[in-house]
Amino acid sequence: MTKKRITLADIAKKTNLSSITISRAFSYPDKVNPETLEIVLKAAAELNYIPNRAARSLKSHQSKIIGIVNPNMSNPFFGQITREMVMKCQEQGYDVLMFDSYELAEFETKAIQNLIEFSVDGIILSTISSDVDYQPTYFDSLKNSDIPVVLLDREIEGDHAGVYIDNLDSAYQIGQYIAKRHAKTQRIDIIGASAISMVSNNRIAGFRAALYDYDIAVHHADFEMQLAYEKAKSLLDEDSYNRVFVGLNNQITLGIIKAIIENGLKPQIDVVVYSIDDVPYSDVFGINIPCMTHNLSEMAFQAVNMIIRLINGEQLNDSKVIIRGILNTPKSGLV
Amino acid sequence: MTKKRITLADIAKKTNLSSITISRAFSYPDKVNPETLEIVLKAAAELNYIPNRAARSLKSHQSKIIGIVNPNMSNPFFGQITREMVMKCQEQGYDVLMFDSYELAEFETKAIQNLIEFSVDGIILSTISSDVDYQPTYFDSLKNSDIPVVLLDREIEGDHAGVYIDNLDSAYQIGQYIAKRHAKTQRIDIIGASAISMVSNNRIAGFRAALYDYDIAVHHADFEMQLAYEKAKSLLDEDSYNRVFVGLNNQITLGIIKAIIENGLKPQIDVVVYSIDDVPYSDVFGINIPCMTHNLSEMAFQAVNMIIRLINGEQLNDSKVIIRGILNTPKSGLV
DNA sequence: CTGAAAGCGCTAACAT
DNA sequence: ATGTTAGCGCTTTCAG
Numbered sequence: 001m002t003k004k005r006i007t008l009a010d011i012a013k014k015t016n017l018s019s020i021t022i023s024r025a026f027s028y029p030d031k032v033n034p035e036t037l038e039i040v041l042k043a044a045a046e047l048n049y050i051p052n053r054a055a056r057s058l059k060s061h062q063s064k065i066i067g068i069v070n071p072n073m074s075n076p077f078f079g080q081i082t083r084e085m086v087m088k089c090q091e092q093g094y095d096v097l098m099f100d101s102y103e104l105a106e107f108e109t110k111a112i113q114n115l116i117e118f119s120v121d122g123i124i125l126s127t128i129s130s131d132v133d134y135q136p137t138y139f140d141s142l143k144n145s146d147i148p149v150v151l152l153d154r155e156i157e158g159d160h161a162g163v164y165i166d167n168l169d170s171a172y173q174i175g176q177y178i179a180k181r182h183a184k185t186q187r188i189d190i191i192g193a194s195a196i197s198m199v200s201n202n203r204i205a206g207f208r209a210a211l212y213d214y215d216i217a218v219h220h221a222d223f224e225m226q227l228a229y230e231k232a233k234s235l236l237d238e239d240s241y242n243r244v245f246v247g248l249n250n251q252i253t254l255g256i257i258k259a260i261i262e263n264g265l266k267p268q269i270d271v272v273v274y275s276i277d278d279v280p281y282s283d284v285f286g287i288n289i290p291c292m293t294h295n296l297s298e299m300a301f302q303a304v305n306m307i308i309r310l311i312n313g314e315q316l317n318d319s320k321v322i323i324r325g326i327l328n329t330p331k332s333g334l335v
Numbered sequence: 336m337t338k339k340r341i342t343l344a345d346i347a348k349k350t351n352l353s354s355i356t357i358s359r360a361f362s363y364p365d366k367v368n369p370e371t372l373e374i375v376l377k378a379a380a381e382l383n384y385i386p387n388r389a390a391r392s393l394k395s396h397q398s399k400i401i402g403i404v405n406p407n408m409s410n411p412f413f414g415q416i417t418r419e420m421v422m423k424c425q426e427q428g429y430d431v432l433m434f435d436s437y438e439l440a441e442f443e444t445k446a447i448q449n450l451i452e453f454s455v456d457g458i459i460l461s462t463i464s465s466d467v468d469y470q471p472t473y474f475d476s477l478k479n480s481d482i483p484v485v486l487l488d489r490e491i492e493g494d495h496a497g498v499y500i501d502n503l504d505s506a507y508q509i510g511q512y513i514a515k516r517h518a519k520t521q522r523i524d525i526i527g528a529s530a531i532s533m534v535s536n537n538r539i540a541g542f543r544a545a546l547y548d549y550d551i552a553v554h555h556a557d558f559e560m561q562l563a564y565e566k567a568k569s570l571l572d573e574d575s576y577n578r579v580f581v582g583l584n585n586q587i588t589l590g591i592i593k594a595i596i597e598n599g600l601k602p603q604i605d606v607v608v609y610s611i612d613d614v615p616y617s618d619v620f621g622i623n624i625p626c627m628t629h630n631l632s633e634m635a636f637q638a639v640n641m642i643i644r645l646i647n648g649e650q651l652n653d654s655k656v657i658i659r660g661i662l663n664t665p666k667s668g669l670v
Numbered sequence: 671c672t673g674a675a676a677g678c679g680c681t682a683a684c685a686t
Numbered sequence: 687a688t689g690t691t692a693g694c695g696c697t698t699t700c701a702g
Contacts (some may be wrong), residue, residue, distance in 0.1 A: 020672075020674085021671085021672060024671095032671070033671060033672085036671080059677095
């Protein structure tokens with residue numbers, strides 16, 4: 001029934017060498033005679049050898065694995081950044097275990113637990129929330145297990161290394177752009193995450209700074225589509241005349257667009273929309289949303305770089321990397 | 336430096352029990368005295384114990400892990416189906432390791448290799464291609480390692496268990512719908528995957544059967560957006576009058592829509608579009624695409640069910656499950 | 671450059 | 687219901 005998997009010992013037998021030499025051939029190829037190496041590799045290939053990670057990491061307590069956890073792989077922001085991180089980890093000799101927490105605390109906790117069980121060397125984590133009172137219990141276990149963590153995008157309270165967006169500045173930048181395009185009498189509706197979300201609140205602060213003498217209404221939802229959609233919908237039902245909306249992330253903006261279109265209005269003509277983060281598929285559907293875009297490749301690079309340095313026990317002179325956003329306005333001048 | 340992780344032995348010491356009892360407390364709680372169990376669990380919690388998977392799977396050669404590999408997690412078809420599968424695996428006591436192959440053979444191979452190294456109990460795989468000549472080399476290793484595989488959605492040559500869409504029927508169903516709405520003189524452009532893709536060709540066959548006396552032009556791209564976009568664009572540049580397009584999966588349809596809109600035309604008014612698979616975000620942007628939709632939850636259920644039965648060594652009386660599609664036409668009658 | 675011995679943390683198999 | 691023994695496959699000493 002259970003076919004026996006090929007082990008180092010099998011290769012050792014076949015080559016009349018000891019298993020440790022075989023082991024070295026894979027782990028430290030330069031510590032073994034080139035001729036021997038060739039013999040080993042050939043035998044391994046013939047036998048179709050595949051190393052056993054369990055055995056390896058059991059002994060060496062170094063798994064060469066980085067864990068990635070984020071709240072929503074289907075959100076292109078996380079999807080793309082994860083893709084870039086995976087590539088970069090590979091280049092650095094690390095494999096990746098990725099978990100989608102599906103915006104659920106329960107899954108996030110489970111994912112972290114899993115990663116600890118797998119003895120990963122480090123974790124890059126985007127939490128489901130950036131609320132100031134969001135204090136996951138798993139940080140204890142992480143500390144106990146001595147596994148370094150780099151937070152990505154979603155900041156939370158406490159002393160954590162991380163790579164973040166310059167939320168305040170991003171909102172300020174696009175706020176200034178908005179200021180140029182709309183009279184001060186213009187009412188502006190901002191839809192963000194919870195009232196205590198650090199990310200959301202920094203963005204709101206940025207907007208307020210740029211639009212200090214505008215009539216700004218802030219509405220709280222979360223960083224998903226549905227609640228934002230409902231909020232926008234009820235606002236439009238009240239009065240759709242001359243409205244300007246700002247979505248504080250791409251999912252929120254999608255919700256706003258959905259509400260606009262459902263109410264028979266034309267985005268950027270009847271109702272103007274701005275966004276933080278690029279809006280997925282808006283190019284496909286031909287709707288230009290001026291937005292703050294962020295260099296996801298750079299963020300991925302920084303996050304991977306940071307976690308690897310932490311894994312190597314390096315001291316970080318700066319445990320926070322802040323990525324500045326770039327204003328991305330449509331060429332075609334729809335707005 | 337290296338903090339020692341808590342092990343069973345630590346709990347054993349603390350409770351004056353043997354490690355095997357502690358082990359049983361976690362793996363077979365009913366094989367241990369309830370009072371003892373309580374003591375163990377309490378001690379474990381106090382010590383913040385986290386089991387070591389490497390040790391466990393090294394010994395027991397049963398990892399309780401299912402691997403999932405698919406070509407594009409950002410494609411909602413795979414994103415959602417994966418989500419459902421993860422939930423279902425959890426319910427059955429399996430953890431999931433998921434890999435995105437990013438439509439790259441190299442990554443797919445690497446993912447499978449990884450899963451073998453992790454000694455997963457089974458793999459649910461959607462390959463990057465369903466071309467008849469796509470014969471990944473890793474099936475040998477899989478067979479050697481005795482790891483069962485269930486293919487999902489993308490069929491390939493050979494004797495593989497799998498859960499598939501009834502591609503021929505799906506295309507036939509929507510083909511009939513199209514036949515009702517367009518005169519026989521109507522030219523219909525179908526954009527599919529490669530000329531040797533089994534999935535694509537089955538769908539084309541279905542269309543041909545339903546639209547046997549129509550003027551059908553089949554164009555080959557792949558199951559991603561870009562090529563389909565280019566194809567549609569060049570067709571529209573030639574002549575955009577009274578065209579009807581069919582996209583053979585959601586990504587292709589997105590490419591078609593992009594081309595239409597870029598050419599200043601209105602989807603479903605100037606140019607009519609049909610799709611296999613729901614088109615992501617089309618509801619958000621208010622464009623109704625009549626399509627064949629598939630019960631992803633059911634597919635996920637079948638795939639997980641099948642892999643678990645294979646893991647348990649059960650004989651499958653039918654190693655192929657075919658899911659029938661449902662015609663999904665807009666209520667608002669845009670078409 | 672290669673090998674022998676020991677042990678990582680856990681769990682089958684066999685006691686008691 | 688609990689304990690003893692042994693060993694999974696690999697790699698870290700320490701020797702040669």
